[in-house]
Amino acid sequence: MSSDKLTLKQKFDRWMIKHGRVLVIGIPYFWLFLFFLVPFLIVLKISFAMAEYAQPPYSSLFEWIDEGITVTLNFGNYLFLLSDSLYATAYLNSIRIAAISTIITLLIGYPMAYGIARARGSVRSVLLMLVILPFWTSFLIRVYAWIGILDREGLINAFLLWTGIISEPLIMRQTEFAVYVGIVYTYLPFMILPLYSTLEKMDVSLIEAALDLGCKPWQAFAKITLPLSLPGILAGSLLVFIPAVGEFVIPELLGGPNTLMIGRTLWNEFFANRDWPIASAVAIAMLLFLVVPIMWFQHIQSKQEESQS
Amino acid sequence: MNGKRSTFLISALVFGFAFLYVPILLVMIYSFNEGKLVTVWAGFSTKWYVSLFNNDGMIDAAWNSLRIGVMSATLALALGTPAGLVMSRFGRFKGRTLFSGMIAAPLVMPEVITGLSLLLLFVTLEQLIGWPAGRGIATITIAHTTFCAAYVAVVVQSRLSGMDISVEEAAMDLGAKPAKIFFVITLPMILPALLAGWLLSFTLSLDDLVIASFVAGPGSTTLPMKVFSSVRLGVSPEINALATLIIVAMSVMILISSLLILRSERNRSRSSASAEIQP
Numbered sequence: 164m165s166s167d168k169l170t171l172k173q174k175f176d177r178w179m180i181k182h183g184r185v186l187v188i189g190i191p192y193f194w195l196f197l198f199f200l201v202p203f204l205i206v207l208k209i210s211f212a213m214a215e216y217a218q219p220p221y222s223s224l225f226e227w228i229d230e231g232i233t234v235t236l237n238f239g240n241y242l243f244l245l246s247d248s249l250y251a252t253a254y255l256n257s258i259r260i261a262a263i264s265t266i267i268t269l270l271i272g273y274p275m276a277y278g279i280a281r282a283r284g285s286v287r288s289v290l291l292m293l294v295i296l297p298f299w300t301s302f303l304i305r306v307y308a309w310i311g312i313l314d315r316e317g318l319i320n321a322f323l324l325w326t327g328i329i330s331e332p333l334i335m336r337q338t339e340f341a342v343y344v345g346i347v348y349t350y351l352p353f354m355i356l357p358l359y360s361t362l363e364k365m366d367v368s369l370i371e372a373a374l375d376l377g378c379k380p381w382q383a384f385a386k387i388t389l390p391l392s393l394p395g396i397l398a399g400s401l402l403v404f405i406p407a408v409g410e411f412v413i414p415e416l417l418g419g420p421n422t423l424m425i426g427r428t429l430w431n432e433f434f435a436n437r438d439w440p441i442a443s444a445v446a447i448a449m450l451l452f453l454v455v456p457i458m459w460f461q462h463i464q465s466k467q468e469e470s471q472s
Numbered sequence: 473m474n475g476k477r478s479t480f481l482i483s484a485l486v487f488g489f490a491f492l493y494v495p496i497l498l499v500m501i502y503s504f505n506e507g508k509l510v511t512v513w514a515g516f517s518t519k520w521y522v523s524l525f526n527n528d529g530m531i532d533a534a535w536n537s538l539r540i541g542v543m544s545a546t547l548a549l550a551l552g553t554p555a556g557l558v559m560s561r562f563g564r565f566k567g568r569t570l571f572s573g574m575i576a577a578p579l580v581m582p583e584v585i586t587g588l589s590l591l592l593l594f595v596t597l598e599q600l601i602g603w604p605a606g607r608g609i610a611t612i613t614i615a616h617t618t619f620c621a622a623y624v625a626v627v628v629q630s631r632l633s634g635m636d637i638s639v640e641e642a643a644m645d646l647g648a649k650p651a652k653i654f655f656v657i658t659l660p661m662i663l664p665a666l667l668a669g670w671l672l673s674f675t676l677s678l679d680d681l682v683i684a685s686f687v688a689g690p691g692s693t694t695l696p697m698k699v700f701s702s703v704r705l706g707v708s709p710e711i712n713a714l715a716t717l718i719i720v721a722m723s724v725m726i727l728i729s730s731l732l733i734l735r736s737e738r739n740r741s742r743s744s745a746s747a748e749i750q751p
Binding site: 176179180183184187188190191192194195196197198199200201202203205206209219271272274275277278279281290292293294295296297299300301302303304305307308309310311312314316318348351352401402405406408409410411412415416426429430433434439442443446449450453456457458460461464465468 | 480481482484485487489491492495499502551555559560562565567570572573576577578581582585586588589592593596599614617618621622625629630633649650651675678679682696700704706707711712722726730
């Protein structure tokens with residue numbers, strides 16, 4: 164059949180069969196590439212620029228001089244990050260606060276996930292719904308709720324003063340403690356859901372067999388349940404840890420002026436100091452640390468996906 | 473199961489759920505407080521709801537947020553559905569690792585980084601090609617679409633991996649075109665996942681403060697930005713009222729959609745059961 168005998172529709176169908184696959188892959192690929200990947204390259208570029216009173220407020224890296232492009236890389240921003248101890252403190256603080264919050268979230272979330280996985284069918288779906296529901300209600304409002312509870316004139320202080328346990332209000336908001344409460348509270352569902360999905364798939368007869376063979380319950384837990392739920396523990400921990408490192412809202416609203424975290428530093432460099440190149444350098448420094456956990460997370464995600472299908 | 477352990481699990485659940493729900497309930501209760509202070513109960517009143525609805529800045533911001541939410545959830549569905557399909561049905565192709573990385577990374581990427589990088593992209597694009605001219609609703613929508621599409625892709629992908637592929641294969645063996653297979657077989661089967669993905673994107677967009685703050689321009693203040701600037705100064709009864717409205721609206725929406733999803737699931741299992749009975 165020669166091609167001029169084909170109708171337009173047949174031509175279109177042929178074209179679709181040949182190129183449809185490329186199109187289906189290509190459109191989301193292009194979007195994510197342009198709006199997720201390329202921006203990081205621009206951040207990297209601007210982190211080597213100098214701040215200027217201009218619109219936009221940074222110097223250009225590329226210049227046409229004598230019919231050739233010269234590239235001026237400015238490492239000053241990174242040297243500045245190293246020289247001022249504020250940045251190192253914020254960096255280490257963020258990692259420490261995120262790590263401790265992740266451990267607390269795991270300790271609270273694991274028994275909950277286990278309890279839900281072992282509940283009877285109808286109870287289980289209700290409990291699961293109760294975990295998911297806060298995830299759908301506003302994050303900002305859930306952080307805000309703790310202001311009224313932890314404040315100097317807040318509900319906990321009012322209650323303790325009323326009972327006479329304390330005579331002076333406790334300082335709880337604007338401390339690191341409040342930041343831990345905020346992170347654990349808002350990220351708890353992210354920990355419970357992956358834990359639940361590994362615990363639910365686990366074969367209970369393995370534990371029964373271990374108990375029948377004379378294992379103590381804690382031994383059975385340590386030797387069977389814990390290792391089998393490791394993928395869930397890792398996925399949940401990374402889902403909490405990575406965003407918590409860069410958290411801005413929680414330290415801003417619940418932490419004090421001394422609770423330095425890297426996300427807050429980036430925000431202030433950008434919005435208060437209007438120093439875009441330094442903000443970009445801070446972002447790159449944060450990414451360098453997070454690249455390994457992020458790739459690990461992606462690895463776990465794709466492995467779980469393969470085991471499912 | 474031994475008794476001591478189940479007591480431990482039950483108390484862990486009770487404590488955990490109290491921790492998750494008491495703060496939200498307190499906000500809802502105190503939104504009906506007559507007085508301005510959080511700690512003193514001065515009697516029942518709905519006056520904060522009235523003053524909320526008379527706050528023009530708040531209403532404008534809410535309207536902006538709703539528009540952005542609907543647009544970015546719809547766009548995210550259009551981009552995330554093929555992305556999820558590609559991940560679960562297309563096997564290996566060149567650049568697959570990068571593709572799956574670009575889907576997994578937005579889920580965990582700290583918002584300050586995403587926000588800053590998108591802003592710098594928009595500024596660079598404006599310098600190079602003059603688009604987008606200035607920042608506002610459009611740039612916020614693009615930013616939200618990008619990270620919501622990743623969520624939709626994950627939801628669709630996990631739905632597809634849990635689904636029987638044999639129906640699609642049978643249709644292919646019978647000579648149906650790929651596009652037809654998708655619209656006649658795959659799409660109806662993943663409809664609940666699409667509904668969930670859209671709702672998830674809508675709520676994520678409605679809730680985002682950090683990314684929107686970076687890519688917003690004059691006149692495109694969203695509801696979270698408005699809430700944040702007033703919450704910074706401490707507790708406000710008007711925000712309590714707003715929070716209560718948001719929580720109630722979300723819960724109703726989730727309840728209705730999960731009932732819909734449950735019913736469509738039940739219908740499907742019933743029809744497949746009857747198909748099995750017939751020879």
